[in-house]
Amino acid sequence: MASHNLFLLPGDGIGPEVMAEVEAIISWMDAMGIAKFRTDRGLVGGCAYDAHGKAISEEDMEKAQGADAVLFGAVGGPRWDKVAYVHRPEAGLLRLRKDLGLFANLRPAICYPALAEASSLKRELVDGLDILIVRELTGGVYFGEPKTITDLGNGQKRAIDTQIYDTYEIERIARVAFELARTRKNRVASAEKRNVMKTGVLWNEVVTRIQAENYSDVALEHVLADNCAMQLVRWPKQYDVIVTDNLFGDILSDVAAMLTGSLGMLPSASLGAEDPKTKRRKALYEPVHGSAPDIAGKALANPIAMIASFGMCLRYSFGLIDWADNVDTAIANVLAKGVRTKDIAAKDEKTVTTKEMGAAILEELKQLA
Ligand code: IPM
Ligand code: MG
Numbered sequence: 017m018a019s020h021n022l023f024l025l026p027g028d029g030i031g032p033e034v035m036a037e038v039e040a041i042i043s044w045m046d047a048m049g050i051a052k053f054r055t056d057r058g059l060v061g062g063c064a065y066d067a068h069g070k071a072i073s074e075e076d077m078e079k080a081q082g083a084d085a086v087l088f089g090a091v092g093g094p095r096w097d098k099v100a101y102v103h104r105p106e107a108g109l110l111r112l113r114k115d116l117g118l119f120a121n122l123r124p125a126i127c128y129p130a131l132a133e134a135s136s137l138k139r140e141l142v143d144g145l146d147i148l149i150v151r152e153l154t155g156g157v158y159f160g161e162p163k164t165i166t167d168l169g170n171g172q173k174r175a176i177d178t179q180i181y182d183t184y185e186i187e188r189i190a191r192v193a194f195e196l197a198r199t200r201k202n203r204v205a206s207a208e209k210r211n212v213m214k215t216g217v218l219w220n221e222v223v224t225r226i227q228a229e230n231y232s233d234v235a236l237e238h239v240l241a242d243n244c245a246m247q248l249v250r251w252p253k254q255y256d257v258i259v260t261d262n263l264f265g266d267i268l269s270d271v272a273a274m275l276t277g278s279l280g281m282l283p284s285a286s287l288g289a290e291d292p293k294t295k296r297r298k299a300l301y302e303p304v305h306g307s308a309p310d311i312a313g314k315a316l317a318n319p320i321a322m323i324a325s326f327g328m329c330l331r332y333s334f335g336l337i338d339w340a341d342n343v344d345t346a347i348a349n350v351l352a353k354g355v356r357t358k359d360i361a362a363k364d365e366k367t368v369t370t371k372e373m374g375a376a377i378l379e380e381l382k383q384l385a
Contacts, residue, residue: 017052018052019052019053020051020052020333021053021083021085022053022055022084022085023055023079023085023086024055024057024087025060025088026089027091028061028089028307028309029306029309029312030305030317030370033319034090034323036374037319037378039055041374056083059076061105065096065103065105070108080112081116084333085301086112086116086299088302089322090306091105092105092309093309110158110159112300114154114159116288117288117298118153118299119185119188119287120288121152121153121265122148122150122151122286123283124146124283125148125252126281127277128281130352130354131351131360134359134361134362135274137275141253142275142276142277144253146200147253147257147272148200148256148257149268150258150260151261151264151268151269152185152189153262153286154185155180156180156181157179157262158262159180163177181219186218186219186223187222187226190222190227190259191226193206193257196257197231197234197256200256202233204223204227204236204259205236205257206223206258207264209240210238223236223238224236241264241267241268245268269282269284273305278318279306282303282304283322283328285300285301285325286300287332297333301329301333303325315369316357316369318357318358318370319373323347323377324344328340330343346378355373355376357369
Protein backbone atom coordinates (compact mmCIF):
# COMPACT_ATOMS: atom_id res chain seq x y z
CA MET A 17 0.00 0.00 0.00
CA ALA A 18 1.43 3.38 -0.99
CA SER A 19 1.85 5.69 1.96
CA HIS A 20 0.51 9.21 2.01
CA ASN A 21 2.97 11.88 3.12
CA LEU A 22 1.33 14.37 5.40
CA PHE A 23 3.09 17.46 6.67
CA LEU A 24 1.52 18.70 9.90
CA LEU A 25 1.72 22.36 10.83
CA PRO A 26 -0.30 22.70 14.06
CA GLY A 27 0.75 26.34 14.59
CA ASP A 28 -0.40 28.48 17.51
CA GLY A 29 -3.25 28.81 19.99
CA ILE A 30 -5.78 25.99 19.73
CA GLY A 31 -4.02 24.69 16.57
CA PRO A 32 -2.02 21.98 18.36
CA GLU A 33 -5.04 20.93 20.46
CA VAL A 34 -7.32 20.34 17.48
CA MET A 35 -4.49 18.79 15.44
CA ALA A 36 -3.93 16.20 18.20
CA GLU A 37 -7.46 14.86 17.57
CA VAL A 38 -6.70 14.42 13.86
CA GLU A 39 -3.43 12.70 14.72
CA ALA A 40 -5.36 10.19 16.81
CA ILE A 41 -7.56 9.40 13.78
CA ILE A 42 -4.52 9.12 11.51
CA SER A 43 -2.82 6.67 13.90
CA TRP A 44 -5.93 4.56 14.11
CA MET A 45 -6.47 4.43 10.32
CA ASP A 46 -2.82 3.54 9.92
CA ALA A 47 -2.93 0.81 12.57
CA MET A 48 -6.10 -0.63 11.02
CA GLY A 49 -4.41 -0.78 7.62
CA ILE A 50 -7.12 1.44 6.13
CA ALA A 51 -4.40 3.61 4.61
CA LYS A 52 -0.73 4.17 5.27
CA PHE A 53 0.35 7.61 6.40
CA ARG A 54 3.80 9.05 6.93
CA THR A 55 3.69 12.20 8.97
CA ASP A 56 6.25 14.87 9.61
CA ARG A 57 5.68 18.07 11.51
CA GLY A 58 6.91 21.64 11.38
CA LEU A 59 6.38 25.08 12.84
CA VAL A 60 4.32 27.91 11.43
CA GLY A 61 3.17 31.27 12.75
CA GLY A 62 4.20 32.69 16.10
CA CYS A 63 5.87 29.47 17.28
CA ALA A 64 8.03 29.47 14.12
CA TYR A 65 8.91 33.11 14.76
CA ASP A 66 9.97 32.25 18.30
CA ALA A 67 12.15 29.39 17.01
CA HIS A 68 13.52 30.81 13.75
CA GLY A 69 12.71 34.54 13.69
CA LYS A 70 10.30 34.09 10.77
CA ALA A 71 6.76 32.81 10.31
CA ILE A 72 7.93 29.67 8.51
CA SER A 73 11.46 28.37 7.94
CA GLU A 74 12.88 27.53 4.50
CA GLU A 75 13.27 23.93 5.61
CA ASP A 76 9.59 23.68 6.52
CA MET A 77 8.61 25.38 3.23
CA GLU A 78 10.53 22.66 1.41
CA LYS A 79 8.78 19.94 3.38
CA ALA A 80 5.42 21.53 2.58
CA GLN A 81 6.36 21.59 -1.12
CA GLY A 82 7.32 17.91 -1.02
CA ALA A 83 4.33 16.58 0.93
CA ASP A 84 1.26 14.96 -0.60
CA ALA A 85 -0.79 17.28 1.59
CA VAL A 86 -0.31 19.79 4.38
CA LEU A 87 -2.56 19.81 7.44
CA PHE A 88 -2.59 23.24 9.00
CA GLY A 89 -3.96 24.21 12.43
CA ALA A 90 -4.03 27.94 13.10
CA VAL A 91 -1.66 30.88 13.53
CA GLY A 92 -1.43 34.08 15.54
CA GLY A 93 -2.12 35.51 18.96
CA PRO A 94 -1.64 38.67 21.02
CA ARG A 95 1.88 37.55 22.00
CA TRP A 96 3.06 38.40 18.50
CA ASP A 97 1.16 41.67 18.04
CA LYS A 98 4.39 43.68 18.09
CA VAL A 99 6.33 41.49 15.64
CA ALA A 100 7.42 43.26 12.41
CA TYR A 101 4.70 43.07 9.71
CA VAL A 102 6.74 40.80 7.39
CA HIS A 103 7.21 38.29 10.20
CA ARG A 104 3.69 38.35 11.65
CA PRO A 105 2.26 34.83 12.15
CA GLU A 106 -0.23 35.16 9.26
CA ALA A 107 2.71 35.68 6.87
CA GLY A 108 3.54 31.97 7.21
CA LEU A 109 0.08 30.94 6.02
CA LEU A 110 0.04 33.47 3.19
CA ARG A 111 3.46 32.29 1.99
CA LEU A 112 2.29 28.67 1.97
CA ARG A 113 -0.77 29.60 -0.07
CA LYS A 114 1.24 31.69 -2.54
CA ASP A 115 4.35 29.51 -2.96
CA LEU A 116 2.37 26.28 -3.24
CA GLY A 117 0.04 27.96 -5.76
CA LEU A 118 -3.08 27.06 -3.77
CA PHE A 119 -5.47 29.28 -5.73
CA ALA A 120 -8.70 27.42 -5.01
CA ASN A 121 -10.06 27.57 -1.48
CA LEU A 122 -13.12 25.41 -0.84
CA ARG A 123 -15.15 26.28 2.24
CA PRO A 124 -18.24 24.14 2.65
CA ALA A 125 -20.80 25.43 5.14
CA ILE A 126 -23.10 22.64 6.24
CA CYS A 127 -25.62 23.02 9.01
CA TYR A 128 -26.09 19.68 10.72
CA PRO A 129 -29.75 19.29 11.77
CA ALA A 130 -28.62 18.74 15.37
CA LEU A 131 -26.97 22.15 15.38
CA ALA A 132 -29.70 24.27 13.83
CA GLU A 133 -30.44 25.68 17.30
CA ALA A 134 -26.81 26.72 17.80
CA SER A 135 -26.91 29.16 14.89
CA SER A 136 -27.66 32.79 15.63
CA LEU A 137 -30.24 32.55 12.83
CA LYS A 138 -33.68 30.97 13.11
CA ARG A 139 -33.80 27.20 12.65
CA GLU A 140 -35.85 27.31 9.42
CA LEU A 141 -33.24 29.55 7.79
CA VAL A 142 -30.30 27.21 8.39
CA ASP A 143 -31.66 23.69 8.93
CA GLY A 144 -30.27 21.53 6.11
CA LEU A 145 -28.05 24.30 4.78
CA ASP A 146 -25.35 23.05 2.40
CA ILE A 147 -23.40 25.71 0.54
CA LEU A 148 -19.88 25.83 -0.80
CA ILE A 149 -17.83 28.98 -0.96
CA VAL A 150 -15.09 28.83 -3.59
CA ARG A 151 -12.65 31.58 -2.69
CA GLU A 152 -9.79 32.70 -4.94
CA LEU A 153 -6.76 32.43 -2.65
CA THR A 154 -3.53 33.58 -4.30
CA GLY A 155 -4.48 36.90 -5.87
CA GLY A 156 -6.38 40.10 -5.27
CA VAL A 157 -5.67 42.61 -2.55
CA TYR A 158 -3.90 40.04 -0.36
CA PHE A 159 -0.89 39.94 -2.67
CA GLY A 160 -1.21 42.91 -5.08
CA GLU A 161 1.68 45.39 -5.24
CA PRO A 162 2.19 48.15 -4.28
CA LYS A 163 1.26 47.43 -0.70
CA THR A 164 2.78 50.25 1.32
CA ILE A 165 2.46 52.87 4.01
CA THR A 166 4.28 56.10 3.06
CA ASP A 167 4.99 59.05 5.31
CA LEU A 168 3.79 62.14 3.45
CA GLY A 169 5.91 64.38 5.67
CA ASN A 170 3.04 66.66 6.70
CA GLY A 171 1.90 64.63 9.66
CA GLN A 172 -0.06 62.42 7.27
CA LYS A 173 0.63 58.91 6.06
CA ARG A 174 -0.76 57.17 3.00
CA ALA A 175 -1.60 53.46 2.97
CA ILE A 176 -2.00 51.57 -0.29
CA ASP A 177 -3.29 48.07 -0.98
CA THR A 178 -3.69 46.95 -4.55
CA GLN A 179 -6.43 44.70 -5.91
CA ILE A 180 -5.22 42.94 -9.06
CA TYR A 181 -6.76 40.13 -11.11
CA ASP A 182 -5.58 38.78 -14.44
CA THR A 183 -7.92 36.91 -16.77
CA TYR A 184 -6.31 33.50 -16.16
CA GLU A 185 -6.74 33.79 -12.40
CA ILE A 186 -10.47 34.34 -12.78
CA GLU A 187 -10.81 31.64 -15.45
CA ARG A 188 -9.24 28.90 -13.34
CA ILE A 189 -11.22 29.64 -10.18
CA ALA A 190 -14.43 29.90 -12.21
CA ARG A 191 -13.75 26.45 -13.69
CA VAL A 192 -13.25 24.96 -10.23
CA ALA A 193 -16.58 26.44 -9.12
CA PHE A 194 -18.50 25.19 -12.18
CA GLU A 195 -16.97 21.71 -11.94
CA LEU A 196 -17.91 21.44 -8.27
CA ALA A 197 -21.42 22.78 -8.96
CA ARG A 198 -21.94 19.86 -11.36
CA THR A 199 -21.39 17.46 -8.46
CA ARG A 200 -23.94 19.36 -6.35
CA LYS A 201 -27.08 21.33 -7.26
CA ASN A 202 -25.57 22.75 -10.43
CA ARG A 203 -25.83 26.41 -9.46
CA VAL A 204 -23.13 29.06 -9.16
CA ALA A 205 -23.46 32.58 -7.76
CA SER A 206 -20.51 34.81 -8.63
CA ALA A 207 -19.96 37.66 -6.17
CA GLU A 208 -17.99 40.83 -6.96
CA LYS A 209 -18.35 44.62 -6.83
CA ARG A 210 -18.53 45.53 -10.51
CA ASN A 211 -20.42 48.68 -9.56
CA VAL A 212 -17.26 50.12 -7.91
CA MET A 213 -14.24 48.03 -8.90
CA LYS A 214 -12.57 47.34 -12.24
CA THR A 215 -11.55 43.92 -10.96
CA GLY A 216 -15.27 43.29 -10.43
CA VAL A 217 -16.02 44.27 -14.03
CA LEU A 218 -13.37 41.84 -15.35
CA TRP A 219 -14.44 39.13 -12.89
CA ASN A 220 -18.03 39.37 -14.09
CA GLU A 221 -17.00 39.33 -17.76
CA VAL A 222 -14.69 36.31 -17.44
CA VAL A 223 -17.07 34.21 -15.32
CA THR A 224 -19.87 34.94 -17.80
CA ARG A 225 -17.71 33.84 -20.74
CA ILE A 226 -16.44 30.63 -19.08
CA GLN A 227 -20.00 29.62 -18.28
CA ALA A 228 -21.21 30.34 -21.84
CA GLU A 229 -18.26 28.47 -23.41
CA ASN A 230 -18.01 25.39 -21.23
CA TYR A 231 -20.69 25.23 -18.56
CA SER A 232 -23.98 26.27 -20.09
CA ASP A 233 -25.57 23.34 -18.19
CA VAL A 234 -24.76 25.09 -14.89
CA ALA A 235 -27.03 27.95 -13.78
CA LEU A 236 -25.07 31.15 -13.19
CA GLU A 237 -26.18 34.20 -11.25
CA HIS A 238 -24.16 37.37 -10.55
CA VAL A 239 -24.53 39.06 -7.20
CA LEU A 240 -22.86 42.14 -5.74
CA ALA A 241 -20.70 41.03 -2.83
CA ASP A 242 -22.42 43.29 -0.28
CA ASN A 243 -25.81 42.02 -1.38
CA CYS A 244 -24.45 38.46 -1.12
CA ALA A 245 -23.53 39.09 2.53
CA MET A 246 -27.07 40.31 3.15
CA GLN A 247 -28.64 37.37 1.29
CA LEU A 248 -26.52 34.95 3.31
CA VAL A 249 -28.20 36.06 6.52
CA ARG A 250 -31.62 36.60 4.91
CA TRP A 251 -32.12 33.28 3.08
CA PRO A 252 -28.84 31.34 2.78
CA LYS A 253 -30.44 28.23 1.29
CA GLN A 254 -30.90 30.09 -2.03
CA TYR A 255 -27.21 29.37 -2.72
CA ASP A 256 -25.35 26.27 -3.86
CA VAL A 257 -21.82 27.33 -4.90
CA ILE A 258 -20.60 30.90 -4.37
CA VAL A 259 -17.43 31.87 -6.26
CA THR A 260 -15.67 35.04 -5.23
CA ASP A 261 -12.33 36.79 -4.86
CA ASN A 262 -9.82 36.54 -2.04
CA LEU A 263 -11.05 39.37 0.21
CA PHE A 264 -14.79 38.92 -0.35
CA GLY A 265 -14.30 35.18 0.15
CA ASP A 266 -12.60 35.80 3.48
CA ILE A 267 -15.55 37.85 4.70
CA LEU A 268 -18.39 35.84 3.18
CA SER A 269 -16.98 32.58 4.56
CA ASP A 270 -16.98 33.96 8.10
CA VAL A 271 -20.63 34.88 7.63
CA ALA A 272 -21.35 31.41 6.27
CA ALA A 273 -19.53 29.84 9.21
CA MET A 274 -21.90 31.39 11.71
CA LEU A 275 -24.88 30.00 9.81
CA THR A 276 -23.64 26.54 10.70
CA GLY A 277 -23.67 27.30 14.41
CA SER A 278 -20.03 28.09 15.11
CA LEU A 279 -16.79 29.06 13.46
CA GLY A 280 -15.53 25.83 15.02
CA MET A 281 -17.49 23.83 12.44
CA LEU A 282 -16.03 25.08 9.14
CA PRO A 283 -13.30 23.09 7.35
CA SER A 284 -11.45 24.15 4.22
CA ALA A 285 -9.32 22.79 1.41
CA SER A 286 -6.84 24.91 -0.53
CA LEU A 287 -5.89 23.32 -3.83
CA GLY A 288 -3.37 24.08 -6.57
CA ALA A 289 -3.54 23.31 -10.27
CA GLU A 290 -3.57 19.66 -11.36
CA ASP A 291 -0.14 18.43 -12.39
CA PRO A 292 -0.68 17.15 -15.96
CA LYS A 293 1.73 14.23 -15.38
CA THR A 294 0.85 13.00 -11.89
CA LYS A 295 -2.77 14.28 -11.90
CA ARG A 296 -2.12 15.43 -8.36
CA ARG A 297 -2.68 18.83 -6.84
CA LYS A 298 -0.69 20.53 -4.12
CA ALA A 299 -3.03 20.87 -1.19
CA LEU A 300 -3.38 22.34 2.27
CA TYR A 301 -6.26 21.65 4.63
CA GLU A 302 -7.15 23.97 7.49
CA PRO A 303 -10.06 24.83 9.74
CA VAL A 304 -11.44 28.32 9.10
CA HIS A 305 -11.58 29.27 12.78
CA GLY A 306 -8.10 30.59 13.58
CA SER A 307 -6.03 30.32 16.74
CA ALA A 308 -8.63 31.51 19.30
CA PRO A 309 -6.03 32.62 21.90
CA ASP A 310 -8.78 33.34 24.44
CA ILE A 311 -9.61 29.65 24.82
CA ALA A 312 -6.21 28.11 23.98
CA GLY A 313 -4.93 25.56 26.51
CA LYS A 314 -8.31 25.26 28.21
CA ALA A 315 -9.53 22.10 26.44
CA LEU A 316 -12.51 24.11 25.15
CA ALA A 317 -11.69 24.10 21.44
CA ASN A 318 -14.02 22.35 19.02
CA PRO A 319 -11.93 19.92 16.91
CA ILE A 320 -14.71 19.31 14.35
CA ALA A 321 -13.48 21.84 11.74
CA MET A 322 -9.97 20.35 11.91
CA ILE A 323 -11.27 16.77 11.69
CA ALA A 324 -13.60 17.72 8.80
CA SER A 325 -10.60 19.35 7.09
CA PHE A 326 -8.78 16.02 7.35
CA GLY A 327 -11.92 14.47 5.82
CA MET A 328 -11.55 16.87 2.88
CA CYS A 329 -7.92 15.73 2.60
CA LEU A 330 -9.03 12.10 2.35
CA ARG A 331 -11.50 13.14 -0.37
CA TYR A 332 -9.50 15.55 -2.49
CA SER A 333 -5.88 14.43 -2.04
CA PHE A 334 -6.10 10.70 -1.43
CA GLY A 335 -9.30 9.66 -3.19
CA LEU A 336 -10.44 7.83 -0.04
CA ILE A 337 -14.03 8.86 -0.69
CA ASP A 338 -15.65 6.22 1.53
CA TRP A 339 -13.51 7.27 4.44
CA ALA A 340 -14.13 10.94 3.78
CA ASP A 341 -17.86 10.12 3.89
CA ASN A 342 -17.29 8.15 7.10
CA VAL A 343 -15.63 11.13 8.74
CA ASP A 344 -18.62 13.32 7.83
CA THR A 345 -21.07 10.68 9.04
CA ALA A 346 -19.14 10.21 12.29
CA ILE A 347 -19.34 13.95 12.95
CA ALA A 348 -23.06 14.03 12.16
CA ASN A 349 -23.72 10.99 14.42
CA VAL A 350 -21.81 12.44 17.34
CA LEU A 351 -23.73 15.69 17.04
CA ALA A 352 -27.02 13.81 16.77
CA LYS A 353 -26.15 12.06 20.05
CA GLY A 354 -25.89 15.46 21.69
CA VAL A 355 -22.12 15.60 22.20
CA ARG A 356 -21.24 19.31 22.35
CA THR A 357 -18.18 21.44 22.89
CA LYS A 358 -18.94 24.77 24.52
CA ASP A 359 -19.17 26.77 21.27
CA ILE A 360 -22.05 24.66 19.95
CA ALA A 361 -23.86 23.94 23.22
CA ALA A 362 -27.21 25.44 24.10
CA LYS A 363 -27.40 27.36 27.36
CA ASP A 364 -27.77 24.60 29.93
CA GLU A 365 -26.42 21.75 27.82
CA LYS A 366 -23.62 19.57 29.16
CA THR A 367 -20.33 20.14 27.34
CA VAL A 368 -17.27 18.00 26.56
CA THR A 369 -13.59 18.82 26.16
CA THR A 370 -11.64 18.90 22.90
CA LYS A 371 -10.27 15.42 23.63
CA GLU A 372 -13.68 14.00 24.50
CA MET A 373 -15.16 15.32 21.25
CA GLY A 374 -12.22 13.86 19.29
CA ALA A 375 -12.58 10.52 21.06
CA ALA A 376 -16.35 10.42 20.41
CA ILE A 377 -15.78 10.97 16.68
CA LEU A 378 -13.06 8.28 16.58
CA GLU A 379 -15.41 5.89 18.38
CA GLU A 380 -18.06 6.50 15.68
CA LEU A 381 -15.47 5.89 12.99
CA LYS A 382 -14.68 2.55 14.59
CA GLN A 383 -18.38 1.65 14.49
CA LEU A 384 -18.52 2.57 10.79
CA ALA A 385 -15.40 0.56 9.91
C1 IPM B 1 -8.75 32.92 6.70
C2 IPM B 1 -8.02 33.82 7.64
C3 IPM B 1 -6.74 34.33 6.98
C4 IPM B 1 -7.15 35.14 5.77
C5 IPM B 1 -5.81 35.11 7.90
C6 IPM B 1 -5.39 34.29 9.11
C7 IPM B 1 -4.60 35.63 7.17
O1 IPM B 1 -8.83 34.85 8.08
O2 IPM B 1 -8.16 31.94 6.23
O3 IPM B 1 -9.93 33.17 6.43
O4 IPM B 1 -7.43 36.36 5.88
O5 IPM B 1 -7.19 34.58 4.69
MG1 MG C 1 -10.86 34.67 7.43
